[in-house]
Amino acid sequence: MDTERVLVDPKxxxxxxxxxxxxxxxxxxxxxxxxxxxxxxxxxxxxxxLSSAIRVSExxxxxxxxxxxxxLFDWLATHSSKIDRHLxxxxxxxxxxxG
Numbered sequence: 094m095d096t097e098r099v100l101v102d103p104k105x106x107x108x109x110x111x112x113x114x115x116x117x118x119x120x121x122x123x124x125x126x127x128x129x130x131x132x133x134x135x136x137x138x139x140x141x142x143l144s145s146a147i148r149v150s151e152x153x154x155x156x157x158x159x160x161x162x163x164x165l166f167d168w169l170a171t172h173s174s175k176i177d178r179h180l181x182x183x184x185x186x187x188x189x190x191x192g
Contacts, residue, residue, distance in 0.1 A: 107133075
């Protein structure tokens with residue numbers, strides 16, 4: 094299995110998703126836009142670092158896949174379930190207020 098390939102779909106998806114979120118934040122004048130975009134930049138940076146580590150790693154594939162799982166779980170547990178949820182509530186309130 095090409096371990097680095099495991100990261101391609103999440104990276105492609107995240108770049109598309111991040112662009113949509115950025116548009117929503119700009120359209121609704123989201124007050125935490127800079128912090129949110131910084132989180133996205135850090136995600137892409139860490140994903141790239143993980144890809145580089147995979148290319149030079151001599152560790153077993155199972156270990157590297159475990160690292161990937163931890164990385165993605167952390168993202169889902171922190172960013173997606175908390176920060177994105179806040180954004181979603183803000184966008185919904187903005188839409189219902191006619192903004």
